[in-house]
Every structure is written in structure tokens, then in C-alpha cells.
Amino acid sequence: MKPRFALKIRDHLHDPVKKRSFNEAHFSEAASRYDIATVAMSLGRDRAWKNRLIAALPDGGAPRCVDLACGTGDIVFALAERYPQGEILGLDIAEPMLERARRRQRTDNICFERRDMCATGLEEQSVDILTGSYAIRNAPDIEPALQEISRVMKPGGVVALLDFSKSIRPSRQKLDALLLKYWCGLWGLLLHGNPEIHAYIAASLKTFPDRVELRRMLTEQGLQLTSSCSFYFGMLELLVLRKEA
Ligand SMILES: C[S@@+](CC[C@H](N)C(=O)[O-])C[C@H]1O[C@@H](n2cnc3c(N)ncnc32)[C@H](O)[C@@H]1O
Structure with a gap:
């Protein structure tokens, strides 16, 4: 019988190897x-929200696109539709997610590979468009993940990141953490018999930079914010950035 998932979030978030x-x-x-x-x-x-991310991307051409932490492939398939001449690569660390994504694949300009977002193995300055939905918050360590994004982006390339966003106000951080812990934990319990599965979202925000700090870290990597908008009662943000030329 398949063993039940028994890891505890709190034992794993503070060490990049354990978080991975x-x-x-x-x-x-x-x-x-x-x-x-x-x-x-x-x-x-x-x-x-994912449609808003796709709509924020530049029009046309045949860009090389990479979707980090692609999961079951929603963004990859939307990119393939938006750029039929493009080359789309979806990367994820979890093989069962990739298996599901591959089963949904209908066009041959898509490729899914098992890779860590902190070490993609992609060539330097080789990517025109990079996306990540609920992606970088899951990186074993945020800074190396942002460095990797910056490394692989072509100058002038576009990065679009959709993720939970941490308020700068401690009172709002606490409120969001409670809401997410119980709401998402409930779905973990209903769908998997284990609240640890989705209560992870709230826990992961503890070690995630707040939205001001995240912007600073992105700028430090040469990624300039061109637009942003928030969703889900302000708990989620879409950041669109351009790699400095
Ligand atoms: C919340 S899911 C998001 C999936 C998809 N992007 C979406 O929006 O539906 C987070 C994904 O991050 C992947 N992930 C976690 N750590 C990763 C890492 N270090 N490198 C690549 N993918 C990772 C997980 O396997 C999972 O598929």
C-alpha cells in the first residue's frame, strides 16, 4: 500500500535541501x-488569474518560453496557444505533476522536463519569456532562484510571476496566514485526508520576502518591474518585469 504523506512542514522550510x-x-x-x-x-x-498573466505578455513572434514549476501545465498550454510558432519548455521537480502535464499535451512545440528552478541547466541569455505561477515561493532558496531567472533571460526579455504575496504590515501578514492556513488546510483534508498538503501555502509565506523586499531582490537581479496587479483580496500578485538590456 502507498505510504501516506507524513512529512511536517515546520521541519523543512528553513533549510533549502529539506525544503526541496x-x-x-x-x-x-x-x-x-x-x-x-x-x-x-x-x-x-x-x-x-492565469489568463491575466498570459495577457500581460508581449504579442507575436516565435519566442523561447520557459514556465518554471509548471505543475500540470496550465501556463505551458496557454503559452503554446499564444505563441504557436514559439518553443515552450515546462520545468518542474515533481514527476507526477509532469506526467499529468504530458498527458494533456496536444502540440509538438512543447517539452516538459524535470529540473530544479534554481539550477535549470539552460544556457545563459537564452530565454525570451519566462513565467512562473505559484513558482518562486516554492524555490528551495529564493535568491538563487532569482539569480537563475536573471542568468537565463535575454536582455529585454519578459518575466511574469503570479504568486501569493506577503504584505508589509505584520497585522495583515497574520490575518492572511490564518485565512490561508485554515482555508487551504481544509482542502488538503478534504482531498487528501491531510491538512499539511495545502496548509503549506501559509507556511511557505513565513520564509518568503514581503512584497517590498521581493521587488528589491528582483531589481537587484536586473529585473525591472513594468506592471503589477493584485487579486484574491490582495493576497496574490502578478508581477511583470523586463530584464535590463
Ligand atoms: C503550486 S504548484 C504550481 C503549478 C503550476 N505552476 C500552476 O500554476 O498550476 C507548485 C509547483 O512547484 C513545483 N516545484 C517545487 N519546488 C520546485 C523546484 N525546486 N523546482 C521546480 N519546480 C518546483 C512543484 O512540483 C509544483 O508542481
């Missing part, structure tokens, strides 16, 4: 019901 292995195990366990969970936890809004 926690995430691989946790998202492998979550994969079978991940698509239902995102619809439920987002109150049906997840698809609309």
Missing part, C-alpha cells in the same frame, strides 16, 4: 487532485 525534498514529496502527493484543489482554493478564479 519536502516540496518534491508534497507536490508529488498533491498532483492527483492538484487541478481540483486550485479551482476550489481560488474560489474558481485560478484560470482567470
Whole structure:
């Protein structure tokens, strides 16, 4: 019988090696019901937010696109539709997520590979468009993940990141953490019999930079913010950036 997921979030978030292995195990366990969970936890809004990310990207051409932490492939397939002449690569660490993504694949300009977002193995300055939805918050360590994004981007390339966003106000941080812990934990319990599965979202924000600090870290990597907007009662943000020429 398949062993139940038994890792505890609190034992894994403060060490990049442990966070990486926690995430691989946790998202492998979550994969079978991940698509239902995102619809439920987002109150049906997840698809609309992802559409906003795609709409924020530049028009036309045949760009080389990379979707970090692609999961079951929503953004990859939307990129393939937006850029039929483009080359689209989806990267993720959890094989069960990638298996689901590959089963959905209908066009041959898409490729899914198992790689860590902190060490993609991609060539320097080789990517025109990089996306990540609910991606960088899961990086084993945020700074190396941002360095990797900056390294692989072509000058002038566009980066679009959609993720939970941490308020700069401690009182709001506490409120968001409580809401996310119980709301998402409830879906972990209903779908997997284990609140640790989706309560991870709230826990991951503890070690994630707040929105001012995140902007500073992105700027430090030569990624200039061109637009931003927030969703989900201000708990989620879409950041669109351009790699300095
Ligand atoms: C919340 S899911 C997001 C999936 C997809 N981007 C979406 O928006 O539906 C987070 C994804 O990050 C992946 N992940 C976690 N750590 C990773 C890492 N170090 N490198 C690449 N992917 C990682 C997980 O396997 C999981 O598929």
C-alpha cells in the first residue's frame, strides 16, 4: 500500500535541501487532485488569474518560453496557444505533476522536463519569456532562484510571476496566514485526508520576502518591474518585469 504523506512542514522550510525534498514529496502527493484543489482554493478564479498573466505578455513572434514549476501545465498550454510558432519548455521537480502535464499535451512545440528552478541547466541569455505561477515561493532558496531567472533571460526579455504575496504590515501578514492556513488546510483534508498538503501555502509565506523586499531582490537581479496587479483580496500578485538590456 502507498505510504501516506507524513512529512511536517515546520521541519523543512528553513533549510533549502529539506525544503526541496519536502516540496518534491508534497507536490508529488498533491498532483492527483492538484487541478481540483486550485479551482476550489481560488474560489474558481485560478484560470482567470492565469489568463491575466498570459495577457500581460508581449504579442507575436516565435519566442523561447520557459514556465518554471509548471505543475500540470496550465501556463505551458496557454503559452503554446499564444505563441504557436514559439518553443515552450515546462520545468518542474515533481514527476507526477509532469506526467499529468504530458498527458494533456496536444502540440509538438512543447517539452516538459524535470529540473530544479534554481539550477535549470539552460544556457545563459537564452530565454525570451519566462513565467512562473505559484513558482518562486516554492524555490528551495529564493535568491538563487532569482539569480537563475536573471542568468537565463535575454536582455529585454519578459518575466511574469503570479504568486501569493506577503504584505508589509505584520497585522495583515497574520490575518492572511490564518485565512490561508485554515482555508487551504481544509482542502488538503478534504482531498487528501491531510491538512499539511495545502496548509503549506501559509507556511511557505513565513520564509518568503514581503512584497517590498521581493521587488528589491528582483531589481537587484536586473529585473525591472513594468506592471503589477493584485487579486484574491490582495493576497496574490502578478508581477511583470523586463530584464535590463
Ligand atoms: C503550486 S504548484 C504550481 C503549478 C503550476 N505552476 C500552476 O500554476 O498550476 C507548485 C509547483 O512547484 C513545483 N516545484 C517545487 N519546488 C520546485 C523546484 N525546486 N523546482 C521546480 N519546480 C518546483 C512543484 O512540483 C509544483 O508542481
